Amino acid sequence: MDDAPPVHPAVEETATAVASMAIRGAAPIADAAAEALATAAAESDATDDELRVELRVAARRLHDTRPTAISLANAIRCVLGDLDPGSQRNDACALPGTGDANGDFEGASATTDDLAAWVVARASAFRDGLAEAQAAVGRVGGNRLADGDVLLTHCHSTAVLACIEAAVERDVELSAYVKETRPRYQGHATARDLQAMGVDATLLVDGAAHAVLPEVDHVLVGADSVAADGTLTNKIGTAGLAASAAVRDVPVLVAASTIKLNPETLAGHVTPIEERDAEEVLGVERRAELGDPAVANPAFDRTPPEHLDAVATEDGIVAPSNVGTILRERYGTAPPRPWDPDDGE
Numbered sequence: 001m002d003d004a005p006p007v008h009p010a011v012e013e014t015a016t017a018v019a020s021m022a023i024r025g026a027a028p029i030a031d032a033a034a035e036a037l038a039t040a041a042a043e044s045d046a047t048d049d050e051l052r053v054e055l056r057v058a059a060r061r062l063h064d065t066r067p068t069a070i071s072l073a074n075a076i077r078c079v080l081g082d083l084d085p086g087s088q089r090n091d092a093c094a095l096p097g098t099g100d101a102n103g104d105f106e107g108a109s110a111t112t113d114d115l116a117a118w119v120v121a122r123a124s125a126f127r128d129g130l131a132e133a134q135a136a137v138g139r140v141g142g143n144r145l146a147d148g149d150v151l152l153t154h155c156h157s158t159a160v161l162a163c164i165e166a167a168v169e170r171d172v173e174l175s176a177y178v179k180e181t182r183p184r185y186q187g188h189a190t191a192r193d194l195q196a197m198g199v200d201a202t203l204l205v206d207g208a209a210h211a212v213l214p215e216v217d218h219v220l221v222g223a224d225s226v227a228a229d230g231t232l233t234n235k236i237g238t239a240g241l242a243a244s245a246a247v248r249d250v251p252v253l254v255a256a257s258t259i260k261l262n263p264e265t266l267a268g269h270v271t272p273i274e275e276r277d278a279e280e281v282l283g284v285e286r287r288a289e290l291g292d293p294a295v296a297n298p299a300f301d302r303t304p305p306e307h308l309d310a311v312a313t314e315d316g317i318v319a320p321s322n323v324g325t326i327l328r329e330r331y332g333t334a335p336p337r338p339w340d341p342d343d344g345e
């Protein structure tokens, strides 16, 4: 794509915000990407074929920002998955609410306006579906929580918070240990949000989780990607926490709408782990003072399904071993890759 057109400023702005984590969390990233694609389509003066190229370039710019957050790839699939003339529309995604947008579009004979309008409608339906799914995950996961339960959270997950909020709305009284989650301290945002909901939050350094687990009824974590075999890829530290919870016999509940399921794992692909800048861990000056050690900063790790209790999705509680079935229903076995220049050829 050497002579690729420049991306729309809204796409560039969103990509920069996602890469720097000004916008973060798997679902918020997906929502922002869909919005940016809609703006790029709505404001383009390009002809039909040019618009397709523009949208593929925009998709690639967005896609490459956070490789582990499969919600981002799936959002692009849902919005642009059937971009080419004559393709089978609506095959790419079956989130709640996304079906209606497709009936308005005539596929191969579409004019540019139709194509742009279709992308805008698709993005809007996707975003509505995402919000609906999140609320449903909250109801499903929240039903597992009972009065007096003590929770332990890791990172900051809007899906986990939706579960806790749904329980609080049923007058369930909860308290929570909150891991601070080095190096970005997303646990601070979780503590803030829980306090605002009226849930007593106790902030912990990450290494303290094992020590408090005997007091904990549920470990609650979000997801950046769930594989067909139920392996969870989530914020670094999740795998160790789940292993500790298994030793202590504390159930681990994953809160994840189906946008977090990685369809490419059906074909044996492994979700990549994003390696972030060393400076998130150690500033340049301090690093020099320490004799310039190497710094590793993997942002995510993989938790095996046997260390997970269940996944709360918008379709109900799912055993990790059943994720593959949902993946096949939602995405089929050959999911589109609209960010890939060779997709659809």
Ligand code: RI2
Binding pocket: 024, 025, 026, 027, 028, 155, 156, 157, 158, 159, 160, 186, 221, 222, 223, 224, 234, 235, 255, 299
């Ligand atoms: P929601 C976050 O990643 C965490 O790993 C969290 O569990 C996951 O996204 C899901 O977030 P990051 O963006 O979609 O902080 O539940 O690296 O909000």
